[in-house]
Amino acid sequence: MSASERLRVMFGAAPQKPERITPAAQQVHQLKRMTKADFAALKQHAHDHQLVNHKWRNRRWAVLILVNLLFTFSFWLDIQMLEGSLTASRFVGFHLIDLNSALQVMLAHRHVIVNLFIGTATVFVLWVALGGRSFCSWVCPYHIVAEWFEWLHLKLAARKLVSDHEFHRGARSVLWFAFALLAVLSGYTVFETISPTGILSRALIYGPSLALGWVLLLLVFEVLYSRRAWCRYVCPIGLTYGMVGAISPLRVEYRLEHCFHEGDCRKVCLVPHVLDVVIKGRAAELKTPIGPDCTRCGLCVDVCPSGALVFDVKGLNRLL
Amino acid sequence: MSGKTGDERPAANSQPPPEAGLPAATGSRRPQAPVRRLSSRRRFLRSAFLIGGVLGLAMLGYVPVAGAHRTRLRPPGALEESDFLASCIKCGQCVQVCPVAAIRLDDIDSGFGVGVPWIDARAQACDFSCDAVQCVLACPTGSLTYRKPAAVLTRPGMPLARAPLLKAKAKDPEPTLNLPERMGIARLSRPDSCLAVQGKGFRGQARGADFRGRLRYVERDRWRPVAVRDHPYERDLCNLCVSECPIGDAITMLATVAADGRRQYQPQVLEQCVGCGVCEMICPVDPAAIVIAARQPWEG
Numbered sequence: 001m002s003a004s005e006r007l008r009v010m011f012g013a014a015p016q017k018p019e020r021i022t023p024a025a026q027q028v029h030q031l032k033r034m035t036k037a038d039f040a041a042l043k044q045h046a047h048d049h050q051l052v053n054h055k056w057r058n059r060r061w062a063v064l065i066l067v068n069l070l071f072t073f074s075f076w077l078d079i080q081m082l083e084g085s086l087t088a089s090r091f092v093g094f095h096l097i098d099l100n101s102a103l104q105v106m107l108a109h110r111h112v113i114v115n116l117f118i119g120t121a122t123v124f125v126l127w128v129a130l131g132g133r134s135f136c137s138w139v140c141p142y143h144i145v146a147e148w149f150e151w152l153h154l155k156l157a158a159r160k161l162v163s164d165h166e167f168h169r170g171a172r173s174v175l176w177f178a179f180a181l182l183a184v185l186s187g188y189t190v191f192e193t194i195s196p197t198g199i200l201s202r203a204l205i206y207g208p209s210l211a212l213g214w215v216l217l218l219l220v221f222e223v224l225y226s227r228r229a230w231c232r233y234v235c236p237i238g239l240t241y242g243m244v245g246a247i248s249p250l251r252v253e254y255r256l257e258h259c260f261h262e263g264d265c266r267k268v269c270l271v272p273h274v275l276d277v278v279i280k281g282r283a284a285e286l287k288t289p290i291g292p293d294c295t296r297c298g299l300c301v302d303v304c305p306s307g308a309l310v311f312d313v314k315g316l317n318r319l320l
Numbered sequence: 321m322s323g324k325t326g327d328e329r330p331a332a333n334s335q336p337p338p339e340a341g342l343p344a345a346t347g348s349r350r351p352q353a354p355v356r357r358l359s360s361r362r363r364f365l366r367s368a369f370l371i372g373g374v375l376g377l378a379m380l381g382y383v384p385v386a387g388a389h390r391t392r393l394r395p396p397g398a399l400e401e402s403d404f405l406a407s408c409i410k411c412g413q414c415v416q417v418c419p420v421a422a423i424r425l426d427d428i429d430s431g432f433g434v435g436v437p438w439i440d441a442r443a444q445a446c447d448f449s450c451d452a453v454q455c456v457l458a459c460p461t462g463s464l465t466y467r468k469p470a471a472v473l474t475r476p477g478m479p480l481a482r483a484p485l486l487k488a489k490a491k492d493p494e495p496t497l498n499l500p501e502r503m504g505i506a507r508l509s510r511p512d513s514c515l516a517v518q519g520k521g522f523r524g525q526a527r528g529a530d531f532r533g534r535l536r537y538v539e540r541d542r543w544r545p546v547a548v549r550d551h552p553y554e555r556d557l558c559n560l561c562v563s564e565c566p567i568g569d570a571i572t573m574l575a576t577v578a579a580d581g582r583r584q585y586q587p588q589v590l591e592q593c594v595g596c597g598v599c600e601m602i603c604p605v606d607p608a609a610i611v612i613a614a615r616q617p618w619e620g
Contacts, residue, residue, distance in 0.1 A: 074416075075415075075416050083413055083416050083417075083458075084411040084412060084413040084416070084460075085410075085411045085412050087409045087410050087411045087435075088409045088411035088413065088460045088461070089411060089413070090413065090458075090460075095460055097409065097460060097461075098409075101409050101410070101411075102409070105406070105407055105408075105409050105461055108406040108407070109403065109406040109407035109461070110471075111407070111462065111469050111471060111472070113461065113462035113465075115460045115461070115462075116409075116460055116461045116462065119460055165366060166363060167363065167366055167367040167370050168363055168364060168367040170367070171367045171370050171371050174371050175371055175374060175375070178371070178375055179375075179378070182375070182378070182379070186382070187402060187406045188381070188382070188385070188402075188405055188406055188432040189405070189406065189408075189409075189410075189432070190378045190379065190381065190432065191378060192409075192410055192432075192434070192435065193378050193381035193428070193431060193432055193434050194374070194377055194378045194381070198410055198435060199428070199434070199435075202410065202412060202425060202435055205412065206412055206415060206424075206425055209425075209427045209428065210427045210428050210429055211427055211428035211434055213428075214428060229370075233367070233370060234370070234374055
């Protein structure tokens, strides 16, 4: 998949089968086909010896909770490390401003002061380095809460009490443009009104609010009707950081040779379209970077029994 | 590892390598089965509803703003309301720096105003005990500002005639407050209940024993605000709004002599009033006789 196609997939296009497959990758695909019995035995072997491993999930939850607690305690204990909330803050004095909130303010107010620019630029550079949508899974408080409620959804779905209703992923792109346009036309930061990220972050720092009712409503919707609907089909913050992640060197990499094509990764993934490449016969190369819509949450890395998905920093191997 | 084992023994029943050397099947588009077509149409409709629903709910935030059912008192240095709501990034850094915790964040029932700071002057007014207007310094987007950009609106009656004199800094080389515009204006809206108008004095805790508000009493502590309940008053004529006003020449007690020779008193708000709300907070009658008309200009 080319970089531009990965971008198109993020904006909502369905992943396509590759036009060309490199000879090396073709050979691997063929080997897997020719030795079906062996392949199945190997797969079983890998499964039997699979270590149930939540390494990346645990690290991620720890980071997410710590970051949000740092906000809370900076205020409560007045330690002044990370002042503000997720929309804008100061880390030991340095301005940090959420990219999507900055965008909304810039479009609605059309006047950018120096601090706003500095904070936005800092955060942009930070998340280029850290993987773009890694903001979602490693920082956003709604992500972790939605993750817990997703567990409930999956339990209920397994008992056929609820089912997942998919939306078109292009909805998020439409909403991103619509919210940008509304900010310009109305002169208000319309999206911030319903942003569960901002609402939750503020509630954690400044105390509970009625707005939490809206967040709860979203969670109920996700449990009963559509799995992870907000993060998958709505949240413009995710798309904003996804665009940043498109130029980030930090990503998950898929290694065809190690893959048994079981699809466990796609089952745990928030954005399974980025893992289209793991479907048997789809990989065009031996190593494929996963697209920018990936939140770098590492659930696929944890779940893969054969290490076919790994965190990777582009160009780091060459550097070392 | 998979590749290596595969090399050793080709499976007997494997099909001949079908498209060896050929590029993989391109996404040739077959016409969709009717079931698929129906489900994809359903998904499309669902998605349209989702988009409409999310946008609709977000735009509901306009209702409380358009209705202006609450005229919130904003922190010092705030831009005009529409500019303020547009530029505020809802981070609450102003809340964090306020030494008397006067600033609070609005909730979702204020629509687009969710997460935007305001001051409930009766509960805790801004008494400028930070001297430098910390909230303005903390604001990352210029929603609270010392200097407005030329493009944004300034209503007549909002700019102060001169920099307000901060009584607490009266002896400093630079005794004024960096605040070019008022937050609102104090008004004696219930003169009948005003103790001074009735010619009465006041003794005790201004707002009762349960009141949690704090105020800077310079003579007690220049830097640490004190709970109002810990600072009881004893006045033959109640003049708390005048004596506790942190700004110079913002309010005065007007004394007149009536036809029958009795002296009459009435607090009078002057043009230098910045609308901070200390008078409203400290007023011992309930409801307060003097209140802040939030975001209202001086009308002479």
